[in-house]
Amino acid sequence: MSRPPLPPFTEASATLKARIAEDAWNTRDPERISLAYSEDSWWRNRSTFVQGRAAIVEFLAGKWERELDYRLIKELWAYTGDVIAVRFAYEYHDAAGQWFRAYGNENWRFDQDGLMTHRHASINDVAIEESERKFFWDTSGPRPADHPGLSELGL
Template sequence: MSRPPFPPYTEATAIQKVRAAEDGWNTRDPERISLAYSENSWWRNRSTFVQGRAAIVEFLAGKWERELDYRLIKELWAYTDDVIAVRFAYEYHDAAGQWFRAYGNENWHFDKEGLMTHRHASINDLAIDEADRKFFWDTSRPRPADHPGLSDLGL
């Protein structure tokens, strides 16, 4: 199993990898998303540690049971041959209707097949009013090319 683009990354292929990850996560399909990670991928997500695809699926399924109407934007921060760092923000609401914007950074390490072997995510949530939302697109589709990115939105 492989997941192009493959290391070593250039700026163009790192941007392509980041957008593919964004599009994948915006599907909110844990099984599909898990295929971008190596069989024994290791995660630190906030204070939660996860290892392996089955655990990733379980983690993501629980995440999207709590985080409703989730919309994510990722942006390349830095890259080397087989490591990519991104900054991101996503918006969601909880079951009570409270909206949040989560801000964070991720560091990703890839194997030669383009599968992510390590994911370190630091994330902070900020409660926002619904009127302060910035991410608007049909969640059945990826973020449209003309929707502003994080830098364009001043985030």
């Protein structure tokens, strides 16, 4: 199975890969998302370590049971060969209605088929008031092309 764009990355293909990942994660569909990762993909997400597609699906299903009305924006930070680094922010609320904005960085490594073999994510959550939210689009689809990115929002 091939998941273009494939390495070695250019600025354009790395930017596209980040946007494809953003769009997929905004579906909140763990099965669909897991197909972008190699069968034995290895993750560090905060202090949690996950390996393999089945574990990725389980991890993501639990994530979105807790993180409600999730909206994510990713932005290319750097790239070379088969590695991409992105910065991101996402907003969500918990079951009690408290809103959060999570900020983070991810380092990705890909195989020759464009599947991610490694994902290292460092993430910090900041409680925000609902009036401080910056991400507004219908959660049934990806971020619209005219919605500002992280740099345009000053994040």
